Amino acid sequence: METGTTVLSAQKVSKNYKGFQALRNVDLDVRQGSIHGVIGPNGAGKTTLMNVLTCTVRPSQGRVCLDGKDVTGHPAAQVAELGLVRSFQICAVFPHLTVLQNVRLALQRVKGGSFAFWAHSKALRHLDERAMALLHDVGLDTFAKRPAAQLSYGRKRALEFATTLAADPRVLLLDEPMAGLGVEEIPRLAALIRRFADGRTVVLVEHHLPAIAELCDRVTVLNRGQVLITGTYNDVARHDEVRRAYLGRGTLVSGEATK
Incomplete structure (x- = not known):
């Protein structure tokens, strides 16, 4: 309203x-x-x-x-x-990362930390709770461990929406x-x-x-x-x-x- x-x-x-x-x-x-x-x-x-x-x-x-x-x-x-954040016409996700990893990567950027691709996954688990909450919001929590490439186009759109929402x-x-x-x-x-x-x-x-x-x-x-x-x-x-x-x-x- x-x-x-x-x-x-x-x-x-x-x-x-x-x-x-x-x-x-x-x-x-x-x-x-x-x-x-x-x-x-x-x-x-x-x-x-x-x-x-x-x-x-x-x-x-x-x-x-x-x-x-x-x-x-x-x-x-x-x-x-x-x-002020924009989502584009072309769906942009990392296909070989899991759904959870896509959102976690977006949260890393927003929180000002380096992407630290060499870091062990345990170092990033503090972001999982927020990432899972975002996935729940877009109806993708049950797909968290699935590679993004396996999602339907509509669910890829929802994943992109979750990564956009990570910027709050x-x-x-x-x-x-x-x-x-x-x-x-x-x-x-x-x-x-x-x-x-x-x-x-x-x-x-x-x-x-x-x-x-x-x-x-x-x-x-x-x-x-x-x-x-x-x-x-x-x-x-x-x-x-x-x-x-x-x-x-x-x-x-x-x-x-x-x-």
């Missing part, structure tokens, strides 16, 4: 690439404790916006603020340390987390996102519109690098220009949203 306080914002952000304008005067206000969706057709500028928000790309103009402080141009690692982010940017998931796996991940968002803030870039309709408090629609509208899902689903830009003149979701 959103509180109304803006925790992350883009203010008049534009990004040019050698004459191509990927973003144009984009304003985005993400409220504390909300799940804020970002949708739009391919090429709308969604990934560029995520890159700008996480400071992996510097905007050509405009600024990005986190907790009211201008972080434009800050190193991406510094912004991550401030609590306050604001989490999810870039198409449903991509590649089977129909039966999407509800499980949607429930995980909702559980994580309790007391935290999520920015969700996603093409799976039923998930956007179910999860998001507010939705921003991008097209050709510009914001068409920001509002509730039902607001944007009824917007004529959004329908034309995104899916033609049909509804965004059959039967529209129930929220």
